[in-house]
Amino acid sequence: MRCVECVLLYILYIQSVSKMQHLFHTFNI
Secondary structure (H helix, E strand, O other), X not given: OOHHHHHHHHHHHHHHHHHHHXXXXXXXX
């Protein structure tokens, strides 16, 4: 894998995690 692909995967991972956290805070389960 090239470094560019690694960075893109990292960005996607961070975005998904932030979205999940936002959902949890919204529902406040």
